[in-house]
Amino acid sequence: MTRGSRFLALLMAVLLLAGCGGAATQTSPAGSGSQGSSASSGTSASAGSATSDGANLPDVIEIGVITALTGSEAKFGEAHKRGYEIALEEINAAGGVLGRPLKLIIEDDASKPENAISAAEKLATQTNVPLILGSYSSAATLPAAQTATKYQVPFIVPTAAADNITEFGSKYVFRINSPSSEYASTAISFLMDQVKPKTLAIIYENTNFGTSTAEPARKLAEEAGIEVVAFEGYAKGAPDFKPLISAVKSKNPDAVLFVSYLLDATLLMRQARELDFNPKVYIGAGAGFSTPEFVREEGAGKDAEYTFSATLWTTDVTWKGAAEFAAKFQERYGVEPAYHSAETHAALYLVKDVLERAGSLDRQAVRDALAATDMGPDATIFGPMKFDEKGQNAHPMLVTQVQNGNYVTVWPREYAAADPILPTPTWSERK
Amino acid sequence: MELLAQLPQNLVSGLLLGGMYALIGVGLALVYGVMDIVNMAHGAFLMVGMYTTYLLVNNFGIDPYAGILISAPALFVLGMLIQRLVIHRIATASHMNQILLTVGLSMALVNTAQLLFTADYRQVRTSYAETVIRFAGVSMNLAYVISFAVAVAITVGLYLYLMKSEFGRALRATSQDIHAAQLMGINVRNVQMTAFGLGMALAGAAGALLTPVYYLYPTVGENFGLKAFTMVVLGGMGSVVGAALGGVTLALAESLGQMVVGHELKDAIGFVVFVLVLLFKPAGLFGRARA
Numbered sequence: 170m171t172r173g174s175r176f177l178a179l180l181m182a183v184l185l186l187a188g189c190g191g192a193a194t195q196t197s198p199a200g201s202g203s204q205g206s207s208a209s210s211g212t213s214a215s216a217g218s219a220t221s222d223g224a225n226l227p228d229v230i231e232i233g234v235i236t237a238l239t240g241s242e243a244k245f246g247e248a249h250k251r252g253y254e255i256a257l258e259e260i261n262a263a264g265g266v267l268g269r270p271l272k273l274i275i276e277d278d279a280s281k282p283e284n285a286i287s288a289a290e291k292l293a294t295q296t297n298v299p300l301i302l303g304s305y306s307s308a309a310t311l312p313a314a315q316t317a318t319k320y321q322v323p324f325i326v327p328t329a330a331a332d333n334i335t336e337f338g339s340k341y342v343f344r345i346n347s348p349s350s351e352y353a354s355t356a357i358s359f360l361m362d363q364v365k366p367k368t369l370a371i372i373y374e375n376t377n378f379g380t381s382t383a384e385p386a387r388k389l390a391e392e393a394g395i396e397v398v399a400f401e402g403y404a405k406g407a408p409d410f411k412p413l414i415s416a417v418k419s420k421n422p423d424a425v426l427f428v429s430y431l432l433d434a435t436l437l438m439r440q441a442r443e444l445d446f447n448p449k450v451y452i453g454a455g456a457g458f459s460t461p462e463f464v465r466e467e468g469a470g471k472d473a474e475y476t477f478s479a480t481l482w483t484t485d486v487t488w489k490g491a492a493e494f495a496a497k498f499q500e501r502y503g504v505e506p507a508y509h510s511a512e513t514h515a516a517l518y519l520v521k522d523v524l525e526r527a528g529s530l531d532r533q534a535v536r537d538a539l540a541a542t543d544m545g546p547d548a549t550i551f552g553p554m555k556f557d558e559k560g561q562n563a564h565p566m567l568v569t570q571v572q573n574g575n576y577v578t579v580w581p582r583e584y585a586a587a588d589p590i591l592p593t594p595t596w597s598e599r600k
Numbered sequence: 601m602e603l604l605a606q607l608p609q610n611l612v613s614g615l616l617l618g619g620m621y622a623l624i625g626v627g628l629a630l631v632y633g634v635m636d637i638v639n640m641a642h643g644a645f646l647m648v649g650m651y652t653t654y655l656l657v658n659n660f661g662i663d664p665y666a667g668i669l670i671s672a673p674a675l676f677v678l679g680m681l682i683q684r685l686v687i688h689r690i691a692t693a694s695h696m697n698q699i700l701l702t703v704g705l706s707m708a709l710v711n712t713a714q715l716l717f718t719a720d721y722r723q724v725r726t727s728y729a730e731t732v733i734r735f736a737g738v739s740m741n742l743a744y745v746i747s748f749a750v751a752v753a754i755t756v757g758l759y760l761y762l763m764k765s766e767f768g769r770a771l772r773a774t775s776q777d778i779h780a781a782q783l784m785g786i787n788v789r790n791v792q793m794t795a796f797g798l799g800m801a802l803a804g805a806a807g808a809l810l811t812p813v814y815y816l817y818p819t820v821g822e823n824f825g826l827k828a829f830t831m832v833v834l835g836g837m838g839s840v841v842g843a844a845l846g847g848v849t850l851a852l853a854e855s856l857g858q859m860v861v862g863h864e865l866k867d868a869i870g871f872v873v874f875v876l877v878l879l880f881k882p883a884g885l886f887g888r889a890r891a
Binding site: 466598 | 607722723
């Protein structure tokens with residue numbers, strides 16, 4: 170018995186180590202780097218504002234970047250970094266900014282809010298960066314933006330979508346992407362403009378993400394005069410959605426709006442085919458319906474054909490440079506760029522524009538220049554840039570349709586690469 | 601009226617899903633219900649079965665259903681090894697010790713899968729899953745129909761084996777009274793090892809049946825593992841047939857119940873049924889009261 174329990178204890182220790190190993194290695198690099206900075210942040214809090222004026226610029230202009238290079242969101246941090254890298258090379262090859270080359274100081278927040286805070290603190294107090302760009306997740310970006318605001322450093326948000334990031338009354342936070350509520354409004358605007366459905370079904374996963382998109386969609390649809398005949402939440406990860414789909418099918422809606430991540434989106438479309446459910450339009454509010462895997466064989470494959478989705482950016486959008494960027498990205502990294510990379514690429518061009526207009530690296534001057542930004546639709550690959558009083562860019566959302574297995578931009582008309590195919594062919598009409 | 605129209609479809613969907621649930625439940629019933637080992641790693645075993653099927657399909661082009669002939673024996677051997685090296689030592693220990701050990705085992709398996717396959721999700725696409733059978737307004741995915749048939753065949757086969765064979769008798773004797781069984785000349789060690797191996801082989805078979813209609817990722821088994829416990833207790837501890845019927849009951853309850861309360865509360869329905877059974881028929885739907 171004692172031999173047995175000793176063995177058991179040993180085994181448990183080994184198993185626990187095995188289980189925790191992954192997490193432990195993920196936290197260490199950024200954790201050790203940023204702890205040193207927070208310790209000394211109190212002493213040099215005023216160093217930031219004493220930066221150079223327009224007359225004497227440093228040899229190299231340093232820009233602060235926070236993103237998730239390790240941890241659970243490392244994949245997106247990598248996409249961020251790739252977008253920055255391509256833009257940095259292009260800008261420096263074309264003579265830099267104000268005659269000086271740009272340099273990025275990239276801080277890894279390891280996908281953790283507390284590290285994002287210390288990274289922002291470090292950049293604000295121990296460097297002379299005129300502004301900070303960051304981060305990936307909303308959870309990490311909001312506290313980092315608040316920290317930057319505290320130190321009065323302009324903070325550009327390229328990706329994080331939670332509505333509250335521009336809602337806390339900061340004069341220093343500027344966001345280039347659309348907040349998450351825009352997905353719902355874009356989907357409804359598209360339906361009203363192109364389809365004019367009388368009835369709509371909304372199918373959403375019952376998580377914060379799902380309800381926070383589905384609720385505004387229902388409200389907007391009803392305001393637009395569309396009757397919402399089904400409003401069905403589901404528990405994500407279910408193997409069988411047929412009862413749900415047959416319930417929705419029995420209401421015979423003109424259009425179906427999904428708020429779903431990839432795995433559920435895949436099964437939903439597959440089982441919609443099996444049940445021969447034929448609304449005029451299938452549209453997704455981004456997420457699973459605009460993920461590259463969704464149209465491929467490992468996703469919904471041909472069941473994804475003709476589905477629409479609201480999205481931020483596509484490789485075929487008519488904004489100048491988007492197609493070239495996609496080609497360059499594909500060649501260098503062997504994959505198609507996601508919108509995250511386009512956002513950071515555009516963000517660095519925004520930085521260039523802002524610093525040139527500010528004419529100095531003074532943080533106050535840079536903030537004022539950011540607020541006065543007015544870049545046309547061809548200024549960046551992510552489209553026009555102009556911020557409202559909350560610091561929110563009026564980014565035009567796009568609607569894509571899957572045509573021949575590819576996402577094609579079909580709306581709004583001025584940015585479209587092709588016409589939408591409407592109404593959606595029934596399952597039996599398809600090849 | 602509307603609900604009535606959906607009834608046949610939901611009945612069929614629930615029944616087909618129930619076949620797969622049944623196989624998952626039966627595997628756990630052998631280990632938990634019969635051998636009395638609280639196995640929190642059953643979901644992870646299912647996951648191992650799914651990845652084995654995935655490898656067989658992708659690397660060797662073997663049909664996922666034919667693959668059972670390879671994956672089930674492979675998992676049987678793996679299960680016997682795990683029993684001999686790990687589980688054997690806590691076979692008579694308290695349930696708390698068993699939970700700790702099998703949770704640890706599950707973590708080790710899941711993390712190994714994550715290391716080998718990354719956390720990306722994968723899918724096995726077969727022509728079966730693309731084929732839909734329509735009959736009287738009810739649609740059935742061919743893959744689900746085949747999976748159901750195979751699951752029923754395996755469950756019935758296992759039941760007959762346990763009731764008629766020498767090993768089945770030894771297994772039932774061991775589960776009733778381990779010491780008496782030993783005195784009667786039964787090699788209890790071997791019986792326990794074989795039973796655990798069988799349990800894992802069944803999880804492997806269930807994984808193979810699930811793969812063509814679902815997707816796989818390292819933690820895919822968690823939800824199914826939890827439901828498997830519900831099935832075993834629902835059907836009645838110690839009864840293999842009970843666990844199978846428990847699985848079908850659970851799937852039907854989920855499928856039909858959500859017509860009334862909505863898809864959102866699907867998982868809750870199963871547990872409501874579970875609590876009701878525990879309250880009013882604590883021995884399980886198909887079990888006899890235990891001493």
